[in-house]
Amino acid sequence: MASCCRRWLRGCSWRPAAPSPGPGSPGCTGPCGPRAAAAAVAGAQMSCFNLVKSLRSAFPNMYSISRFHHTTPAVCCYSKTRSGEKYTDPFKLGWRDLKGLYEDIRKELFISTTELKEMSEYYFDGKGKAFRPIIVVLMARACNIHHNNSRDVQASQRTIALIAEMIHTASLVHDDVIDDASSRRGKHTVNKIWGEKKAVLAGDLILSAASIALARIGNTTVISILTQVIEDLVRGEFLQLGSKENENERFAHYLEKTFKKTASLIANSCKAVSVLGCPDPAVHEIAYQYGKNVGIAFQLIDDVLDFTSCSNQMGKPTSADLKLGLATGPVLFACQQFPEMNAMIMRRFSLPGDVDRARQYVLQSNGVQQTTYLAQRYCHEAIREISKLRPSPERDALIQLSEIVLTRDK
């Protein structure tokens, strides 16, 4: 029954011409304003709503569907009654709790060795968007409100935001050495400035600081949840080293790698703050599922942007993933249409001309569209999950965020 319903839902958002988040709508944080955003969301849901209304009479036990639609109207109404800029932008809403985030992280990295300290602090300069910490604090508030209408964020929950950002950064530092990357966030990478040996140590230092902060929270469940992330990050990199011969396995392999490298951190951080804020295991699961789905969608769109962003903005493609020998979503989908790509995938685009040819195939195929559609499905799943929580500005911000994930263009 549930799968039948899903097919209906899929049916209504499948048409590439009319996806719910269009280029200029939800998540657009500027002059578009909340009403256009809410209207667009509502509009998309309306088409589903009509379809599903007829379903509901046929399947009266579609509990999850009816709950979904009880909550979405609330989204629209809620944004209207609570006007005011501060509730429209999830990032602004989240940042209220994250003031001093980078200073606090730097305090955790307080060591006497000057150069090592400098290296470790390098990416905590306040210039990042802090996507993960924002999700974490919004989730913390959403869970706290859901549990007992508490309008506070516990100090330990805020610490999780720091830890998530630190673990993420530590993995970036190591990844940059592994990929021999020269620039990140508009500046030189740690390995290019100080060398590979020291860069690896800086990554280890950040990780150890994150672990100390984690231990100090004093909650063994939370420690278990977040150490899982560390293992997943490493396994994700190993998955990337290996490859699958079988086409069918390749996609599963890709999704597993995507989960481990990107989504696991977000999913488990969300779960950790929910554990700290609320004793209900159902809420922990909701938080985890939201984080996981948003995380996967985030990475899928990232992989799409590797093909599309530069040709729009810079006029010159980078195809960073192809150059690393990685076959991401768009490539795997394109391969279904152009089996000639199989050989290139298996040799990891190592021959001269492979990267360009692969890129051409992808752009000719509907690989990008299919990957985007898949990301949409994950986002919808995320929204479906988070909508189970009690309405709050933070919960709505999380809904908005998952749409922002889809529409960003770097």
Added chain:
Amino acid sequence: MSLRQLLKRLTYFGASGPPRRPLDTISSVVSWRGQSSRSPAHWNQVVSEAEKIVGYPTSFMSLRCLLSDELSNIALQVRKLVGTRHPLLTTARGFVHDSQNNLQLRGLVVLLISKAAGPSRVKASCQNYDMVSGIYSCQRSLAEITELIHTALLVHRGIVNINELQSSDGPLKDMQFGNKIAILSGDFLLANACNGLALLQNTKVVELLASALMDLVQGVYHENSTSAKENCITDDIGISTWKEQTFLSHGALLAKSCQAAMELAKHDAEVQDMAFQYGKHMAMSHKINSDLQPFIKEKTSDSLTLNLNSAPVVLHQEFLGRDLWIKQIGEAQEKGKLDYAKLRETIKAGKGVTSAIDLCRYHGNKALEALESFPPSEARTALENIVFAVTRFS
């Protein structure tokens, strides 16, 4: 092919030739080349006795996770490095080569001190832990975690700086690949350590070991900075700075692990502190002993390069004053190349070696003092024997 089989094969390849760095990643840190050339069997004896006391041989403790994990395929990746000059190969080979000398010293010490302390005098709050050979399973787990952390950083020490490579190092892509595997293997070991820590369900222990890791990273950083200097001239540091840095790179992990082992058995702060002191001083004297080996062995292999930031040399410099020391280095150079044999003789003629021996014994005595608060037992005797083995220079 399992990792164990692979490692055994590596000893026969020997393709990479002598280590290209003055400091073999292993020898500076862990390898124990025997107490002195006159009684090489003594150390082995001490260790094998100790292993009997704790119930099983502790070699390969940290590698168990690598051996049993098919997903990571680390063995396969390391195999690709055979024939290259990447230091990771030397590190991997060291695990087999030195296994007779029991590389995994820290784990053994943690197990021994757990046994020596026994159950807490306070009402046993870990009755639900199973005890085998007088050691709780959580303490055994901790010993393994300690080795994992140590090995992870050992592997991470072997990363090479790409822009310092020369054509004699071989193809760039081999070195890059080696770096990749080294980083991932080290991270894998750390991830396993973190998981192990989480399973202990004790946040204080997690904090202790995490801070030990932070100390270790800083210690390795200092080591790297010094060995990278041009002409390998000693840093301008005195012995007290040397002690601080050596505590970070060698003492912290063992000291804090010993303390954590006590915490797991719910011993009070005093006992924890004594365990910490033993770990710290024993590690220091072990390091100083290791530093002294080139100066006290009868037969000196001339090709062996000296670590100019080892205890005897730092002390020698401190006695002489920096300028005179730089002058001596200059005198030992022939056409810009350092004659290590000559330099060794110069240092032996000074006061550095004898005061290093004194320092080693000083730390050994502090370690023994810390042990006095533990009740007499086989395990305590084994810990004492380790100190005796490490401070014997006759």
